[in-house]
Amino acid sequence: MTLSEARNSGFMLMEDFQCLYEEIQQSGIFSDSKTFTDAIAKGTIAEILEAYHRQKQESGFDLKSFVETFFVIPTAQTADYQSDPSKPLRLHLEDLWLILARSPATAQGTLIALPYDYVVPGGRFREIYYWDSYFTMLGLEVSGQYALIESMVNNFAHLIDSIGFIPNGNRTYYLGRSQPPFFALMVQLLARHKGEEVWQQYLPQLEKEYGFWMKGREELSLQYDYLSAQARTVMLPDGSVLNRYWDDVPLPRPEAYKEDVALAQQIKNQKPEDVYRHVRAAAESGWDFSSRWFKDGQNMTTIHTTDIIPVDLNCLLWYLEKCLQQTYENKGNQFLSAIYQQKATQRQGAIEKYCWNAVDGFYSDYDWKMQVIISNHTVAGAFPLFFGIASQVQATQVAEVLEKGFLRKGGLLTTLQTTHQQWDAPNGWAPLQWIAYRGLKNYGFRTLAKEIKHRWCQNNEIRYATVGKMMEKYNVEGQEKSAQGGEYPNQDGFGWTNGVYLKMITDEDDN
Numbered sequence: 001m002t003l004s005e006a007r008n009s010g011f012m013l014m015e016d017f018q019c020l021y022e023e024i025q026q027s028g029i030f031s032d033s034k035t036f037t038d039a040i041a042k043g044t045i046a047e048i049l050e051a052y053h054r055q056k057q058e059s060g061f062d063l064k065s066f067v068e069t070f071f072v073i074p075t076a077q078t079a080d081y082q083s084d085p086s087k088p089l090r091l092h093l094e095d096l097w098l099i100l101a102r103s104p105a106t107a108q109g110t111l112i113a114l115p116y117d118y119v120v121p122g123g124r125f126r127e128i129y130y131w132d133s134y135f136t137m138l139g140l141e142v143s144g145q146y147a148l149i150e151s152m153v154n155n156f157a158h159l160i161d162s163i164g165f166i167p168n169g170n171r172t173y174y175l176g177r178s179q180p181p182f183f184a185l186m187v188q189l190l191a192r193h194k195g196e197e198v199w200q201q202y203l204p205q206l207e208k209e210y211g212f213w214m215k216g217r218e219e220l221s222l223q224y225d226y227l228s229a230q231a232r233t234v235m236l237p238d239g240s241v242l243n244r245y246w247d248d249v250p251l252p253r254p255e256a257y258k259e260d261v262a263l264a265q266q267i268k269n270q271k272p273e274d275v276y277r278h279v280r281a282a283a284e285s286g287w288d289f290s291s292r293w294f295k296d297g298q299n300m301t302t303i304h305t306t307d308i309i310p311v312d313l314n315c316l317l318w319y320l321e322k323c324l325q326q327t328y329e330n331k332g333n334q335f336l337s338a339i340y341q342q343k344a345t346q347r348q349g350a351i352e353k354y355c356w357n358a359v360d361g362f363y364s365d366y367d368w369k370m371q372v373i374i375s376n377h378t379v380a381g382a383f384p385l386f387f388g389i390a391s392q393v394q395a396t397q398v399a400e401v402l403e404k405g406f407l408r409k410g411g412l413l414t415t416l417q418t419t420h421q422q423w424d425a426p427n428g429w430a431p432l433q434w435i436a437y438r439g440l441k442n443y444g445f446r447t448l449a450k451e452i453k454h455r456w457c458q459n460n461e462i463r464y465a466t467v468g469k470m471m472e473k474y475n476v477e478g479q480e481k482s483a484q485g486g487e488y489p490n491q492d493g494f495g496w497t498n499g500v501y502l503k504m505i506t507d508e509d510d511n
Contacts, residue, residue, distance in 0.1 A: 019049075019052075020048075020049065020052050021036070021254070021257065022257070023063065024036050024063065024067060025257045025258045026258065027063055027064075029063060029064050029067065032124060033254075033255055033256050033257050033258050033259065034124055034255040034256070035073065035074065035124075036067070036071070036073070037110060037171075037173060037254045037255045037257075038074045038109065038110060038111075038126060038171070038255075039067075039071040039072060039073050039074065039109060040071060040072040040074075040108050040109035041070065041071055041109065042069075042070050042071060042072065043070060048070050051066075051070065052066065052070075072109075074126055083096075083468040083469060084468070085464065085465060085468040089460070089461055089464050089501070090502065090505070092464070092470075093139065093143075093470070093498045093501065093502055094143055096470070096493075096498060097119065097139075097140065097143060097145060097148075097498075099122075100119045100120055100121070100122055100493060100495055100498075101117060101118070101119050101148065102117065102118050102119070102120055103117055104116055104117065105118075105127075105170065110171045110172045110173055110254075111127060111170060111171060111172075112159075112163075112167075112170040112171060112172060113170075114128065114155045114158065114159075114170055115154070115155065115158055116151035116152070116154045116155045116158075117148055117151040117152075118133075118148075118151065118152050118155050119133070119136050119140070119148065119152065119495055120493075120495065121136070121472070121493050121494055121495040121496065122472075122493015122494045122495060123472065123493050123494065125169075125493070127169045127170045127171055128152070128155065128169055128170050129168065129169045129179065130156070130166050130167070130168060130169065130178060130179035130180070130182065131179045131180040131182050131286050131431070132431075132495055132496045133152055133156070133182075133186070133495070134182040134185050134186050134189070134431075135430060135431045135434060135495070135496035135499045135500050136152075136495040136496055136498070136499040137149050137152060137186060137189055137499065138189070138434070138499040138500060138502070138503040139495075139498050139499030139500070139501070139502035139503060140499065141189060141192075141193075141503070142502040142503055142506050143502065146190075146193050146194075149186075149189065149190055149193070150190055150194070152186070153183075153186050153187065153190050153202070155170075156183055156186065156205075157202055157205040160183075160205040160208045160209055160212075161204075161205065161208070163175070164208065164212060165178050165208070165209065165212035166178055166179070166181075166183060166209065168283065168284065171255075173253070173254040173255055175249075176247045176248040176249035176280060177245075177246070177247040177248070177249075177280055177281070177283060177284040178212065178213075178284055179284060179285075179286050180285065180286050180312065180313060180316055181209060181213060181313075181316050181317060181320060182316065183205070183206065183209050183320075184206060184209075184316075184319055184320045184323045185319070187199060187202050187206065187323070188323070196330065199323070199326070199327040199330065200327065200330070200331060203324075203327055203331075206320065206323060206324055206327070207324065209320065210317075210320055210321070210324060213232050213233075213243055213317055213320075214232075214233060214243075215230075215231050215232065215233070216229075216230025216231035216232065216233045217230070217233045217241055220233055220234075220235040220241060221235075226238075226239060227368065227369075227371070229244065229306070229368070231246055231248075232244055232245070232246045234309060234368050236350065236354065236368060237371070238353075240346065240349070240350035240353070240354070241346075241350075242309045242314050242347065242350050242351070242354065242366075242368075243309070243310075243313050243314055243317055244281070244305075244306055244307075244308060244309055244310065244313070244368070245281040245282065245284040245285045245305055245306070245308075245310065245313065246277075246281050246284065246306060247277060247280030247281055247283070247284055249276075249280065250273035250274070250276050250277045250280075251273075251276055252264070252276055253276075253279065253280060253283065260275075260276060260279055263275060263279065263300060263301070263303075264276065266301050267301050275303070277306055278293070278303045278304055278305040278306055279303060279305075281293075281305035281306045282303065282305040285305070285310060285313070287414075287423040288423070289303075289421045289422070289423060290378070290414065290415060290419075290421050290422075290423030290424055291376060291415055291417035291419050291421060291424050292308075292365065292374075292376060292378050292380070292415060292423065293305040293308065297376050297417055298417065298419055299419075300421070304367075304369075307367055307368060307369045307370070308365050308366070308367055308368070308374070309354060309355070309365060309366040309367075309368050310365050310380065311351065311355040311363045311364060311365055311366075311380050311381060311383060311384065312380040312383040312435075314347060314350075314351050314355070315351065315383040315384055315386070315387045315389060316383070316387075317347065318344055318347045318348055318351065318387060318389060319387050321340050321343045321344035321347060322340070322341075322344045324336075324340040325337050325340035325341045325343075325344060328340060348389055351363075351384065351389060352389075354366040354373070355373065355384075356394065357373050357375075360375070360377070360401070361394075361397030361398065361400065361401060362377055362381045362397065362398055362401045363380075363381040363382075363383070363384050363390070363394075363398065364376070364377060364378075364381060365378075365380070376415065376416075376417065377401065377405065377406075377415070377416055378414065378415045378416075379402075379406060379412055379413070379414055379415070379432040379435070379436055380432075381398060381401070381402075382398065382402065382432070382435050382436040382439045382440075383435060383439070384398075384439075385398055385399075385436075385439030385440060385442055385443055386435045386436075386438055386439035386442070387439075388442055390443070392443060395439075395440075395442075395443035395445070396443075399440055399443070399445045399448055402436060402440070402448070403448055406436075407448075407451070407452065407455070408426075408428075408455075408476040408477050409455060409459075409476065409477065409478065410428060410455055410456065410458070410459035410474060410475065410476035410477070410478070411428040411433050411452060411455050411456035411459055411474065411476040412428055412432065412433055412436055412452055412456070412476065413425045413426065413427075413428060413476055413477075414427055414428060414429055414432060422473060422483065425477070426475045426476060426477035426478070426481075426483075427473045427474065427475060427476065427483045428456065428459070428473065428474050428475075428476035428483075429473050429474075430456075430473075430496045430497040430499070430500035430501070431496055431500065433452060433453075433456045433500060433504075434500045434503065434504070436449075436452060437449050437452050437453055437456075437504065440452070453504045453507070455476075456474075456476075456500075456504070457501055457504055457505055459474050459476065460474070460497065460501050469493075469494075470493065470494050470497045470498050470501070471483065471494055471497060472493065472494045472497065474497075
């Protein structure tokens with residue numbers, strides 16, 4: 001589904017209400033730009049705009065009252081839920097699945113329909129999110145919620161079939177971008193319960209997912225122009241092709257319109273559409289926002305996301321290639337199996353060449369325009385361990401950097417940079433704790449892995465005892481302090497935190 005197709009289908013798109021939308025966001029009626037973006041119109045676009053232009057000319061016009069008259073304004077999903085801090089945390093999380101679960105969604109406002117049950121993260125996030133859902137599923141697996149896991153996988157398969165890819169979330173304003181490609185890992189999780197035939201069932205969607213991320217690859221080859229990019233693909237000087245994050249729409253994000261416009265106005269040396277593209281690409285990464293995407297490592301005004309080849313994204317695509325290779329081998333198609341094996345081998349070699357920093361002994365992102373490895377270390381450097389791409393020697397060096405540089409009282413830092421961004425110090429995030437924890441265990445670093453798990457889970461438990469909630473992110477520098485930074489307040493709920501906590505405390509290898 002394209003943006004034009006969404007409009008023809010009757011979805012509410014923010015550009016349809018552009019004049020009204022801009023006035024609402026600039027007025028400060030809602031502290032969060034996403035609130036109105038998720039509103040549901042009570043009439044047609046034409047009717048609402050006609051009323052707006054007419055009433056605006058009248059004395060005593062009140063914009064807030066107008067909005068409340070013509071739109072259904074959403075509230076936080078968990079706003080009415082009161083937890084019982086005296087209840088053991090695991091029992092609280094079992095109860096919370098019922099609060100975060102949703103029945104099949106019908107299309108209304110900006111919401112895209114889903115045919116099966118699903119789980120939302122919580123708080124302001126009233127829809128599914130792609131990579132969040134994998135980590136949520138880890139907890140659902142512990143809770144024995146296999147039917148819900150399968151429903152969620154089926155929803156993502158439906159989105160791939162109907163839209164051509166899995167969007168950031170099931171909202172029309174996310175139709176320009178995806179998120180880190182965890183679909184193959186979701187299938188792998190489901191296969192643990194239902195058997196290997198699951199891979200054959202979802203093979204068409206796995207192929208389409210791969211095609212989405214590799215779109216533009218053929219154009220790169222035809223150009224014979226090394227060091228060039230098309231959409232999410234980049235050809236490097238030696239002819240290797242790796243991937244970057246991207247968004248097909250060079251406009252302000254509707255869910256953060258005011259913030260994006262203000263940023264573009266601050267940056268004088270780039271065209272606004274280029275700024276919006278970098279911002280949206282960072283949103284596709286899930287790390288929105290982080291010093292990881294800043295040229296100077298500190299300021300949002302130096303954002304250059306599309307210039308960066310992220311190590312974690314390319315590890316995820318390596319895994320997808322390996323899954324396709326194995327699935328075709330099991331299917332008896334040796335030709336396609338060999339093709340995907342070659343693709344995975346080539347990508348692994350390129351990750352080694354462009355993302356391994358031998359001087360620092362750590363995996364990092366690569367600036368393909370400047371042709372340099374980026375010195376800003378992030379926990380994304382643990383992804384090659386999670387997928388088994390690193391050698392034992394490399395894993396040993398990565399483990400040392402994680403322990404000495406990233407490990408704090410409450411878990412692992414996201415980056416070593418302290419900024420006002422939420423994906424920087426002093427914050428830690430559940431998905432990255434899990435990736436590092438499992439990656440270290442893969443290479444035998446059980447003591448360090450167990451320490452990370454202990455500190456992170458204790459951090460979760462302390463905050464729960466204090467506020468009765470599980471949070472989206474945590475301060476790992478001091479467990480008594482809240483996480484900092486970001487475009488919105490720290491959210492409670494929270495799907496992936498719940499999932500990782502449950503999976504960690506029940507990991508039999510450590511108990």
